[in-house]
Amino acid sequence: MSMSELSVGQVAARSGVAVSTLHFYEARGLIASRRNGGNQRRYARDVLRRIAVIRVAQRVGMPLQEIGQALARLPDARTPTRADWSRLSAAWRRALDARIEQLVSLRDQLDDCIGCGCLSLQRCKLGNPADALAVQGEGPRRWPAAL
Amino acid sequence: MSMSELSVGQVAARSGVAVSTLHFYEARGLIASRRNGGNQRRYARDVLRRIAVIRVAQRVGMPLQEIGQALARLPDARTPTRADWSRLSAAWRRALDARIEQLVSLRDQLDDCIGCGCLSLQRCKLGNPADALAVQGEGPRRWPAAL
């Protein structure tokens, strides 16, 4: 219970993610831990930031894999500096912007439709998916793909 | 090949979703079809609107189940009127608004962080998940839950 290192339970409590999820993130290489004498995980405090970043990115719709790739570009050897986090935040911000733009344009199209009682095949982009929506094939969930 | 009814392949081509996905949506009760003499699906044209609505809703992050519930409130007996669709669109629009608001507020918080090189535990809401983010427990993907 050193002041500066956190157990998995403490991290779970503070970050709001389940212990099993922390194990899972570690297995996926999203976070790291050192082990104490008894093979228990001990986390540096900055893991909380990492986790916060992970959850933020997930909300924007990024799959864990991409999040991992972005995180992997943080310096491994030293504790990330403010500048490191800042760069990452800025990148996240761009992603967020893009996502918001997508949704806003979707909303604008929907507005057209509400007026005309729509999703009508003739008049509305949303109702004519081959034009506007589904052209990109695939499902949703795919990240730079949607809209 | 009647003028007014569409085969599953035609619907797939026009809507941009795979035939298997149409089967799947049908199994989930999101769309319906009648069968012709040879047991093949025949769709009324408004299925294209339904599918468009489904994809739109998915992009906002709604799980299929909720989409199905919303669609279930459309009149079953008659082809939905413009007013029916309009009501639905309006509801979707509210959902979209909410989602956009979430993301915008997330972005604003991120902006704070970029300035301060942040996600710092003291200063930043994002970095202090127990306060702002993860309080609601659960994972992402949950719809009215996030943020």
Place this chain on the structure above:
DNA sequence: ATAAAACCTCGAGTCCACTTGAGGTCAAGC
């Protein structure tokens, strides 16, 4: 008339993001 393309069903498989459980170890309080 026949070959090819499109359909059908139903069960299994895939990917993602986790969660659960079994079987066992470690640490903290009394």
Place this chain on the structure above:
DNA sequence: GCTTGACCTCAAGTGGACTCGAGGTTTTAT
């Protein structure tokens, strides 16, 4: 020193949203 709660690993299970494949029928084009 012993019990209890927190940890450990590893395999398997879950839920959402599909996709694939086998085996067989129907439609369409020539």
